[in-house]
Amino acid sequence: MTKTPDSATKTPNTVDALLNQVAQGTEFHFQSGLCGDWTLLAREPDKAALHLITQGDCWFGFPSNQTDVQALHAGDVVFVNQGISHFLSRQPVPSEIPEQDIPQFCQLEHQQNGVVCYDIDSPSQITDTVFRLLPPWIVLNHQQQAHDMQALIRMIRTETQAGEPGSQTIVQRLSDVLAIHLLRAVLEAHQELNGPLAALQDRHLRTLVLAIIDEPGGDWSVEAMARKVFLSPSAFAERCHKQTGLAPKKLVDQLRLQRARMLLSNTNLPLELIAEQLGYQSATAFSRFFKRYANVSANHYREL
Known part of the structure; x- marks a missing residue:
């Protein structure tokens, strides 16, 4: 008697639990209109970050490589992984602006x-490990996003501009949902994935990878x-190599390496x-392994 149906039943539940953890783990950080020659600069951030351009245009890039910058427009979403220094700036070459001076560029009435x-x-350690498996950075422009993500972005933009009572709470909740859509979009972009993250696309390997993350x-x-x-x-060995490009070991x-990095950095x-x-x-x-x-x-x- 085969147990495959039991595995197939557990697999979606495991991924659902992961996505639910992501929703519960998002932390609202900043929301406003920006004017002037502003720059938001993050140097080796200790958390992954998600940036949503609600209105207007700006530039996204890395302090160590200011020739490789991207123009962003309203509706674009940028995911940047933990530890990746990056900037959002009104100009393609960012200005060095001290964090305490940012409020002068940050006014709710500015549009x-x-x-x-x-x-x-x-x-949780599971969520931390999964995010560390994501690419260093991902840009989803407004033309590539799914209809549901575009609807969320429009709602966030509306609430941002309105500034009515409860708007901040609404934007926070919508942002949590947007984080789930982002992770799901990455997991569905099979051609962009490799290694352990690619295994989450495979119904046989998905449960295994999450089990290893849970008990490395x-x-x-x-x-x-x-x-x-x-x-x-x-x-199994053939399927593992085909889907991830890696031998089982x-x-x-x-x-284990991703968990080790997390434990060394955070504990x-x-x-x-x-x-x-x-x-x-x-x-x-x-x-020796590390x-x-x-x-x-x-x-x-x-x-x-």
């Missing part, structure tokens, strides 16, 4: 430009992973405990 920015807080220190041998997805070891290594856990959480017998074994993939020692990475 030339509008930006909704919010940080994406990670309420588990016994994830090829045989154990194959049993999890109800495939033979050979069929490399898939596990990539997911003070000693290497021995991090090694235990990730399934390594000693801090030395974990350190140095091999990250090209830097775990202690040095923690100091960055």
Whole structure:
């Protein structure tokens, strides 16, 4: 008797739980009209961020490479992953504006430009790991967005301009929904994905990847992973490589690496405990693993 139907039933629920965590983890940060030669600059942000251009035009780019900038227009959405320095600016070459001076460019009655920015807080290690698997940055322009996303953007723009009682709360809720649509749009853009994130597109591999993210220190041998997805070891290995470009062991290594980066950046856990959480017998074994993939020692990475 096959158990495949049971797996098929659990898969959507697992992804739904992930998307629900994203909705509950968004944190409203800033919303206003902007005038003058303004710049919003984020240097190595400790959270992923989502920027929505509600009205007007601006430029998006990176401080380290000011020749590679993109013009953004009303309705465009930009996702930028954790740690990626970036700017939004009225000019293609941004001005250095201290954070405390931003309010002088930020007036609700100004309608030339509008930006909704919010940080994406990670309420769980699963959500944090999944976001770290996303590309460094993604621009969804208004012409490429799905109808539902465009409707949300129009509603956010209307509430931003109206400024009526309750508008901030409404924009916050709409922004939470927009974050879910963004993640779903990325997951559906199969041609843009690789590695562990691409596995979320596959009904056999999706449950496995989320299970590894949930318990990275588990016994994830090829045989154990194959049993999890109800495939033979050979069929599983072939499917894993076809969908992700990775051998099964490399898939596990990539997911453990993302968890290691999160634990090193966001906690003070000693290497021995991090090694235990990730399934390594000693801090030395974990350190060798981390140095091999990250090209830097775990202690040095923690100091960055």
